[in-house]
Amino acid sequence: MMQSGGLRGRGGxxxxxxxxxxxxxxxxxxxxxxxxxxxxVTALLTGLPGLLLGYRRFKLLVILIVFSLVGTxxxxxxxxxxxxxxASIGPIVVREExxxxxxxxxxxxxxxxxxxxxxxxxxxxxxxxxxxxxxLGLPRGLAFSLAFALRMLPLVYKDLQxxxxxxxxxxxxxxPLTPGDYRSLLMPLLSISIERGLWVGIAAxxxxxxxxxxxxxxxxxxxxxxxxxxxxxxQSLVVASLVGV
Numbered sequence: 001m002m003q004s005g006g007l008r009g010r011g012g013x014x015x016x017x018x019x020x021x022x023x024x025x026x027x028x029x030x031x032x033x034x035x036x037x038x039x040x041v042t043a044l045l046t047g048l049p050g051l052l053l054g055y056r057r058f059k060l061l062v063i064l065i066v067f068s069l070v071g072t073x074x075x076x077x078x079x080x081x082x083x084x085x086x087a088s089i090g091p092i093v094v095r096e097e098x099x100x101x102x103x104x105x106x107x108x109x110x111x112x113x114x115x116x117x118x119x120x121x122x123x124x125x126x127x128x129x130x131x132x133x134x135x136l137g138l139p140r141g142l143a144f145s146l147a148f149a150l151r152m153l154p155l156v157y158k159d160l161q162x163x164x165x166x167x168x169x170x171x172x173x174x175x176p177l178t179p180g181d182y183r184s185l186l187m188p189l190l191s192i193s194i195e196r197g198l199w200v201g202i203a204a205x206x207x208x209x210x211x212x213x214x215x216x217x218x219x220x221x222x223x224x225x226x227x228x229x230x231x232x233x234x235q236s237l238v239v240a241s242l243v244g245v
Contacts, residue, residue: 016123016131018225023115025232029239030111036100039107041238043114045231047107050114054121058157060164065113069106076102152193159192160185 026046033039055062076098083096163185172184 013222013224014228015220015222015225018221018228019119019123020131022228022232023119026115026235027112029235030108030115033239034104034108036103036107038239038241039104039111042235043107043110045235046118047110047112047114050116050118050121051110054114054117057121057154058117060161061157062117065109069109072105072109073098073102076105152196155196156189156193159189163188 026042030039030042051062051065077092077094079098080101081093081095081098083098085093086096086099087094167184
Protein backbone atom coordinates (compact mmCIF):
# COMPACT_ATOMS: atom_id res chain seq x y z
CA MET A 1 0.00 0.00 0.00
CA MET A 2 1.24 3.46 -0.88
CA GLN A 3 2.17 5.48 2.15
CA SER A 4 1.64 9.15 2.74
CA GLY A 5 4.52 11.44 2.05
CA GLY A 6 5.56 13.89 4.69
CA LEU A 7 7.40 17.15 4.94
CA ARG A 8 10.55 16.88 2.86
CA GLY A 9 9.38 13.57 1.49
CA ARG A 10 8.19 10.39 3.15
CA GLY A 11 10.43 10.62 6.18
CA GLY A 12 9.17 13.98 7.38
CA UNK A 13 7.48 14.75 10.66
CA UNK A 14 4.08 15.67 9.19
CA UNK A 15 1.95 13.93 6.60
CA UNK A 16 1.12 15.71 3.37
CA UNK A 17 -2.68 15.56 3.86
CA UNK A 18 -2.37 17.14 7.32
CA UNK A 19 -0.10 19.96 6.13
CA UNK A 20 -2.26 20.66 3.10
CA UNK A 21 -5.54 20.76 5.03
CA UNK A 22 -3.92 22.87 7.76
CA UNK A 23 -2.62 25.44 5.25
CA UNK A 24 -6.01 25.66 3.51
CA UNK A 25 -7.84 26.08 6.82
CA UNK A 26 -5.48 28.80 8.07
CA UNK A 27 -5.92 30.60 4.75
CA UNK A 28 -9.68 30.52 5.26
CA UNK A 29 -9.26 31.89 8.80
CA UNK A 30 -6.96 34.65 7.57
CA UNK A 31 -9.49 35.76 4.97
CA UNK A 32 -12.48 35.40 7.30
CA UNK A 33 -11.37 38.00 9.85
CA UNK A 34 -10.00 41.49 9.67
CA UNK A 35 -9.50 41.96 13.39
CA UNK A 36 -5.81 42.75 14.09
CA UNK A 37 -5.89 40.96 17.44
CA UNK A 38 -7.12 37.70 15.91
CA UNK A 39 -4.82 37.98 12.91
CA UNK A 40 -1.89 38.50 15.28
CA VAL A 41 -2.49 34.96 16.59
CA THR A 42 -2.60 33.38 13.11
CA ALA A 43 0.45 35.40 12.04
CA LEU A 44 2.39 34.31 15.11
CA LEU A 45 1.44 30.61 15.05
CA THR A 46 1.46 30.05 11.27
CA GLY A 47 2.72 33.10 9.39
CA LEU A 48 6.10 33.60 11.05
CA PRO A 49 7.05 29.88 11.13
CA GLY A 50 6.06 29.59 7.47
CA LEU A 51 8.15 32.62 6.48
CA LEU A 52 11.14 31.31 8.43
CA LEU A 53 10.90 27.91 6.75
CA GLY A 54 10.40 29.50 3.35
CA TYR A 55 13.36 31.82 3.83
CA ARG A 56 15.77 28.91 3.46
CA ARG A 57 14.60 28.25 -0.11
CA PHE A 58 13.00 31.52 -1.21
CA LYS A 59 15.08 34.19 0.48
CA LEU A 60 14.40 36.93 -2.07
CA LEU A 61 10.68 36.19 -2.12
CA VAL A 62 10.44 36.56 1.66
CA ILE A 63 12.39 39.83 1.43
CA LEU A 64 9.89 41.12 -1.14
CA ILE A 65 7.04 40.14 1.18
CA VAL A 66 8.66 42.22 3.92
CA PHE A 67 8.93 45.15 1.49
CA SER A 68 5.25 44.74 0.67
CA LEU A 69 4.45 45.16 4.37
CA VAL A 70 6.27 48.50 4.33
CA GLY A 71 4.41 49.42 1.14
CA THR A 72 1.03 48.81 2.75
CA UNK A 73 2.00 51.07 5.65
CA UNK A 74 2.92 53.88 3.27
CA UNK A 75 -0.28 53.36 1.30
CA UNK A 76 -2.51 53.43 4.40
CA UNK A 77 -0.63 56.48 5.68
CA UNK A 78 -1.44 58.35 2.49
CA UNK A 79 -5.08 57.24 2.20
CA UNK A 80 -6.45 56.63 5.71
CA UNK A 81 -4.40 58.73 8.11
CA UNK A 82 -7.32 59.94 10.24
CA UNK A 83 -8.37 59.71 13.88
CA UNK A 84 -6.34 60.03 17.04
CA UNK A 85 -2.56 60.25 16.86
CA UNK A 86 -0.89 56.90 17.57
CA ALA A 87 2.75 57.79 16.99
CA SER A 88 4.96 60.53 15.59
CA ILE A 89 8.11 59.69 13.64
CA GLY A 90 9.78 63.02 12.99
CA PRO A 91 7.50 64.90 10.58
CA ILE A 92 5.37 61.78 10.00
CA VAL A 93 2.25 61.53 12.15
CA VAL A 94 0.60 58.10 12.28
CA ARG A 95 -3.08 58.17 13.16
CA GLU A 96 -5.41 55.49 14.45
CA GLU A 97 -7.22 54.51 11.23
CA UNK A 98 -4.03 54.16 9.19
CA UNK A 99 -2.40 52.11 11.94
CA UNK A 100 -5.39 49.79 12.33
CA UNK A 101 -5.70 49.16 8.60
CA UNK A 102 -1.95 48.60 8.29
CA UNK A 103 -1.95 46.03 11.09
CA UNK A 104 -4.97 44.22 9.65
CA UNK A 105 -3.59 43.97 6.12
CA UNK A 106 0.02 43.23 7.08
CA UNK A 107 -0.93 40.50 9.55
CA UNK A 108 -3.19 38.95 6.92
CA UNK A 109 -0.36 39.01 4.37
CA UNK A 110 1.97 37.33 6.86
CA UNK A 111 -0.65 34.67 7.66
CA UNK A 112 -1.45 33.82 4.04
CA UNK A 113 2.16 33.97 2.84
CA UNK A 114 3.32 31.85 5.77
CA UNK A 115 0.65 29.21 5.15
CA UNK A 116 1.61 29.03 1.48
CA UNK A 117 5.33 28.81 2.15
CA UNK A 118 4.75 26.18 4.81
CA UNK A 119 3.48 23.90 2.04
CA UNK A 120 5.64 24.94 -0.90
CA UNK A 121 8.95 24.97 0.98
CA UNK A 122 8.57 21.51 2.51
CA UNK A 123 6.52 19.24 0.24
CA UNK A 124 7.83 17.87 -3.04
CA UNK A 125 5.44 18.22 -6.02
CA UNK A 126 5.72 14.51 -6.87
CA UNK A 127 4.66 13.43 -3.37
CA UNK A 128 1.97 16.12 -3.31
CA UNK A 129 0.15 15.05 -6.48
CA UNK A 130 0.23 11.39 -5.41
CA UNK A 131 -1.04 12.10 -1.91
CA UNK A 132 -3.70 14.69 -2.77
CA UNK A 133 -5.27 12.50 -5.41
CA UNK A 134 -5.03 9.08 -3.80
CA UNK A 135 -5.47 9.96 -0.11
CA LEU A 136 -7.63 13.10 -0.07
CA GLY A 137 -9.55 12.13 -3.18
CA LEU A 138 -9.11 15.46 -4.95
CA PRO A 139 -9.96 15.52 -8.67
CA ARG A 140 -6.98 14.58 -10.79
CA GLY A 141 -6.86 17.96 -12.53
CA LEU A 142 -6.98 19.89 -9.25
CA ALA A 143 -4.30 17.71 -7.64
CA PHE A 144 -2.07 18.14 -10.68
CA SER A 145 -2.63 21.91 -10.69
CA LEU A 146 -1.70 22.21 -7.02
CA ALA A 147 1.39 20.08 -7.49
CA PHE A 148 2.34 22.13 -10.54
CA ALA A 149 1.96 25.31 -8.49
CA LEU A 150 4.40 23.88 -5.93
CA ARG A 151 6.83 23.08 -8.73
CA MET A 152 6.35 26.51 -10.26
CA LEU A 153 7.35 28.50 -7.20
CA PRO A 154 11.07 27.60 -7.39
CA LEU A 155 10.98 28.29 -11.14
CA VAL A 156 9.27 31.66 -10.66
CA TYR A 157 11.80 32.46 -7.96
CA LYS A 158 14.62 31.70 -10.42
CA ASP A 159 12.89 33.81 -13.08
CA LEU A 160 12.56 36.62 -10.56
CA GLN A 161 16.29 36.57 -9.84
CA UNK A 162 17.02 36.75 -13.58
CA UNK A 163 14.63 39.67 -14.10
CA UNK A 164 16.16 41.54 -11.16
CA UNK A 165 19.62 40.88 -12.61
CA UNK A 166 18.57 42.31 -15.97
CA UNK A 167 17.10 45.37 -14.22
CA UNK A 168 20.40 45.95 -12.44
CA UNK A 169 22.35 45.61 -15.71
CA UNK A 170 20.09 48.27 -17.25
CA UNK A 171 20.69 50.63 -14.37
CA UNK A 172 17.38 50.20 -12.55
CA UNK A 173 16.84 49.53 -8.85
CA UNK A 174 17.24 45.87 -7.91
CA UNK A 175 14.57 46.10 -5.21
CA PRO A 176 11.21 47.44 -6.52
CA LEU A 177 9.83 50.50 -4.74
CA THR A 178 7.35 52.16 -7.11
CA PRO A 179 4.29 50.77 -8.95
CA GLY A 180 6.29 51.01 -12.17
CA ASP A 181 9.03 48.86 -10.67
CA TYR A 182 6.54 46.18 -9.70
CA ARG A 183 4.92 46.30 -13.15
CA SER A 184 8.28 45.76 -14.83
CA LEU A 185 8.75 42.68 -12.63
CA LEU A 186 5.29 41.17 -12.84
CA MET A 187 4.73 41.45 -16.59
CA PRO A 188 7.66 39.25 -17.70
CA LEU A 189 7.04 36.81 -14.84
CA LEU A 190 3.37 36.42 -15.81
CA SER A 191 4.24 36.03 -19.48
CA ILE A 192 6.83 33.32 -18.79
CA SER A 193 4.56 31.50 -16.33
CA ILE A 194 1.57 31.44 -18.68
CA GLU A 195 3.70 30.09 -21.53
CA ARG A 196 5.24 27.47 -19.25
CA GLY A 197 1.86 26.41 -17.87
CA LEU A 198 0.43 26.00 -21.39
CA TRP A 199 3.17 23.64 -22.51
CA VAL A 200 3.18 21.70 -19.24
CA GLY A 201 -0.56 21.10 -19.65
CA ILE A 202 -0.05 19.88 -23.22
CA ALA A 203 2.76 17.58 -22.09
CA ALA A 204 0.63 16.16 -19.26
CA UNK A 205 -2.22 15.31 -21.64
CA UNK A 206 0.18 13.71 -24.11
CA UNK A 207 1.36 11.46 -21.28
CA UNK A 208 -2.22 10.40 -20.51
CA UNK A 209 -3.03 12.43 -17.40
CA UNK A 210 -6.79 12.39 -17.99
CA UNK A 211 -6.96 8.61 -18.63
CA UNK A 212 -4.53 7.47 -15.94
CA UNK A 213 -6.26 5.04 -13.52
CA UNK A 214 -7.03 6.44 -10.08
CA UNK A 215 -5.72 4.68 -6.99
CA UNK A 216 -7.39 5.35 -3.66
CA UNK A 217 -5.67 4.58 -0.37
CA UNK A 218 -6.49 5.43 3.21
CA UNK A 219 -4.66 8.53 4.50
CA UNK A 220 -1.94 7.60 6.96
CA UNK A 221 -1.30 10.36 9.44
CA UNK A 222 1.68 10.79 11.72
CA UNK A 223 1.87 11.52 15.47
CA UNK A 224 3.22 15.04 14.85
CA UNK A 225 0.03 15.84 12.91
CA UNK A 226 -1.58 16.29 16.33
CA UNK A 227 0.48 19.47 16.69
CA UNK A 228 -1.09 20.88 13.53
CA UNK A 229 -4.54 19.92 14.79
CA UNK A 230 -3.90 21.68 18.10
CA UNK A 231 -2.62 24.81 16.35
CA UNK A 232 -5.60 24.79 14.01
CA UNK A 233 -8.07 24.45 16.87
CA UNK A 234 -6.47 27.29 18.85
CA GLN A 235 -6.53 29.65 15.87
CA SER A 236 -10.10 28.64 14.98
CA LEU A 237 -11.29 29.39 18.51
CA VAL A 238 -9.58 32.77 18.46
CA VAL A 239 -11.04 33.77 15.10
CA ALA A 240 -14.48 32.54 16.22
CA SER A 241 -14.15 34.80 19.29
CA LEU A 242 -14.42 31.83 21.64
CA VAL A 243 -11.02 32.68 23.11
CA GLY A 244 -10.26 36.26 24.06
CA VAL A 245 -7.07 37.95 22.86
